[in-house]
Amino acid sequence: MDPLLALAITLAAILTPVTLGYAGLCWVKPFTTCRRCAGTGRTTTRVLRRPRACRRCDRGLRLRAGRWIYNQFARLHRESTR
Numbered sequence: 001m002d003p004l005l006a007l008a009i010t011l012a013a014i015l016t017p018v019t020l021g022y023a024g025l026c027w028v029k030p031f032t033t034c035r036r037c038a039g040t041g042r043t044t045t046r047v048l049r050r051p052r053a054c055r056r057c058d059r060g061l062r063l064r065a066g067r068w069i070y071n072q073f074a075r076l077h078r079e080s081t082r
């Protein structure tokens, strides 16, 4: 067997379940907890440690990157086929 073919089969066998698993996760649970505020929705300022609303998320939840990409393509398809 060609070593490059074996490498390609091995890579595909590893990457396909990971990709499909992440796609399924983005489909089932499109939102994840924000890493900046750990899901609280509030952070503290750097200088005075004053509490303020987190700027990266909406109430502690963020859209997953895979779902954001899917939404962009879905919107592009919807607007181009109207």
Ligand SMILES: [Zn+2]
Binding pocket: 034, 035, 036, 037, 038, 039, 040, 041, 042, 054, 055, 056, 057, 058, 060, 061
């Ligand atoms: Zn946040």
